[in-house]
Amino acid sequence: xxxxxxxxxxxxxxxxxxxxxxxxxxxxxxxxxxxxxxxxxxxxxxxxxxxxxxxxxxxxxxxxxxxxxxxxxxxxxxxxxxxxxxxxxxxxxxxxxxxxxxxxxxxxxxxxxxxxxxxxxxxxxxxxxxxxxxxxxxxxxxxxxxxxxxxxxxxxxxxx
Numbered sequence: 001x002x003x004x005x006x007x008x009x010x011x012x013x014x015x016x017x018x019x020x021x022x023x024x025x026x027x028x029x030x031x032x033x034x035x036x037x038x039x040x041x042x043x044x045x046x047x048x049x050x051x052x053x054x055x056x057x058x059x060x061x062x063x064x065x066x067x068x069x070x071x072x073x074x075x076x077x078x079x080x081x082x083x084x085x086x087x088x089x090x091x092x093x094x095x096x097x098x099x100x101x102x103x104x105x106x107x108x109x110x111x112x113x114x115x116x117x118x119x120x121x122x123x124x125x126x127x128x129x130x131x132x133x134x135x136x137x138x139x140x141x142x143x144x145x146x147x148x149x150x151x152x153x154x155x156x157x158x159x160x
Contacts, residue, residue, distance in 0.1 A: 003152055005055050006031045007125045017051070019044050024151065031126070045071040052077050055104075059084030066090055070097040080104050128152025134159070 002018075009016045010032030018033040025036040037044050045068050054073060058065040059081065066081050070093055073079060078100045081090065085103040094101035119125040132155045133141040141154050 002057050003027075003031055003128055004125065005057065006033050007119075009055075011119065011124060014053075017044075017048055027151065043068070045069075048072040050074045053080065054078070055080045055082065057082050060087065060090060067093050070094055070099050073097065073099045076100060078102065129155050131155070132157055 002020075006016055006018055006028060015035075016033045017035040017037065018028045019037045019039045020028055021040050022038040025033075025038070028036050037047060049072055051072050052074060054069040054077070056066045056069050056079060060066040061084055066079065066084065067090060069079050075098045079094060080102055082104045085105075086101055091101060116125070120127055128151060130150050130152045131141070131144065135156050135158050138156060141156055144150060145154050
């Protein structure tokens, strides 16, 4: 989702700040990131402040990324907590920080998918596929995604 988030935000006119290891910075710049932060050497909350929105694709399970993201929001800013959703602790922290908070669950939506398909067809949004697996190897594909080191998407193919 990260490579789509960068491109969608850029398409909508946002100034995009992305976090990744330094090796991925050139790719993120190609996708439209205005700024990049190497999370292996720099804590984003030490160099970012007063942003409108944070899309957190990591969650609090790893280094309390969601809670730390509250520190970079402007008053009334929005944290979108994607992987772990909104825990009671995170909701209390957001309220104390004066921030808005929402979980995000991907659900099929015809008009939105049509818009996304148009952006992809026009070349404005690129789809990066790292690996393709036959359906019979769904366990291997899942393990690859769970390892958290994929660049782009892992795709399952169905023959029949």
